[in-house]
Amino acid sequence: MARNKVNYALIEDASKRKVSCNKRLKGLLKNFDELKTLCDVEVATIIYGPYRNEPYTFPNNDVVRNTFIKFKELPTLERSKHMVTREEFTMQRIKKLEEQLQKVRKEIGSRK
Amino acid sequence: MARNKVNYALIEDASKRKVSCNKRLKGLLKNFDELKTLCDVEVATIIYGPYRNEPYTFPNNDVVRNTFIKFKELPTLERSKHMVTREEFTMQRIKKLEEQLQKVRKEIGSRK
DNA sequence: GTCTCTATATATAAAAG
DNA sequence: TCTTTTATATATAGAGA
Numbered sequence: 001m002a003r004n005k006v007n008y009a010l011i012e013d014a015s016k017r018k019v020s021c022n023k024r025l026k027g028l029l030k031n032f033d034e035l036k037t038l039c040d041v042e043v044a045t046i047i048y049g050p051y052r053n054e055p056y057t058f059p060n061n062d063v064v065r066n067t068f069i070k071f072k073e074l075p076t077l078e079r080s081k082h083m084v085t086r087e088e089f090t091m092q093r094i095k096k097l098e099e100q101l102q103k104v105r106k107e108i109g110s111r112k
Numbered sequence: 113m114a115r116n117k118v119n120y121a122l123i124e125d126a127s128k129r130k131v132s133c134n135k136r137l138k139g140l141l142k143n144f145d146e147l148k149t150l151c152d153v154e155v156a157t158i159i160y161g162p163y164r165n166e167p168y169t170f171p172n173n174d175v176v177r178n179t180f181i182k183f184k185e186l187p188t189l190e191r192s193k194h195m196v197t198r199e200e201f202t203m204q205r206i207k208k209l210e211e212q213l214q215k216v217r218k219e220i221g222s223r224k
Numbered sequence: 225g226t227c228t229c230t231a232t233a234t235a236t237a238a239a240a241g
Numbered sequence: 242t243c244t245t246t247t248a249t250a251t252a253t254a255g256a257g258a
Contacts, residue, residue: 001232001233001234001252001253001254002230002231002232002233002234002252002253002254002255003230003231003232003233003253003254003255003256004232004233004254004255005232005233005234005254006150006233006253006254008146008149008150009149009150010149010150010151010152011150011151015225016254016255017150017151017152018225019225019226019254019255020150020151020253020254021147021150021151021153023252023253023254024143024146024147024150024151024252024253025147025153026252027143027251027252027253028140028143028144028147029201030251030252031136031139031140031143032140033201033202033205034120034136035133035136035137035140035159037120037121037122038118038120038121038122038123038129038132038133038136039122039123039129039132039133039136039161039162040122040129040162041133041137041159041160041161041162042159042160043157043158043159043160044157044158044159045155045156045157045158046155046156046157046179046180046183047147047153047154047155047156048153048154048155048179049151049153050151050152050153054186055183057183058201064180064183065184067158067160068158068180068183068184070160071158071167071169071176071180072177094120094202094205094206094209097206097209097210097213098117098119098120098209101209101212101213113235113236113237113249113250113251114235114236114237114238114247114248114249114250114251115236115237115238115239115247115248115249115250116237116238116249116250117237117249117250117251118236118237118250127242128237128238131236131237131238131243132236132237135235135236135237136235136236138235139234139235139236142234142235
């Protein structure tokens, strides 16, 4: 994806593959996080990587379990809307930091 | 992400949110597809969007079903060991933003 | 292995049609 | 709305420490 365009096929070199895998996993989790935050989409993911036996889950085990139950049973579960206090808090924090960054960067830009 | 940087918060405008949601879903599925192909990672995802009753699944319903069953059978302890919780993820994000802020502020300081 | 850097590919917000 | 286009932000392959 950068420097060189990558072939749409298994990366043969094992160490390159591992590095790529970790970078892409990170990117994927960010995408999920943003989709959930910006667009209010409910996601549940299990990822089995080749480098550990236990899977990665997102956003967390409970949600994954609940989403699966919902998926299996199809009748819509009424979901609690009152369990995001901490998440809201950290979200605000991130927003604020990003605004500060923007501001400071703009200040730099105007001096160049 | 383009033209303008987007705030890390729910997109208030409903039609913008929908457009963004669809674009991001598309991107996310592409990411999954590439991770699976390039790095031989097994993934299972359920995504409930606000615009249809049926969830999106990747790679397909059967794999999702099987993967989640497999996940359910893991002992709880093993499961939580490598869980990527959303909280952890946001903490990392905050840390990174703070580092950037520090760096940029230092740059400003050195010019004054 | 693990971080950082950075050039390039890609994703995507907003505009235009 | 939806598609297509474009400008910008972001992700990431490869390199170097």
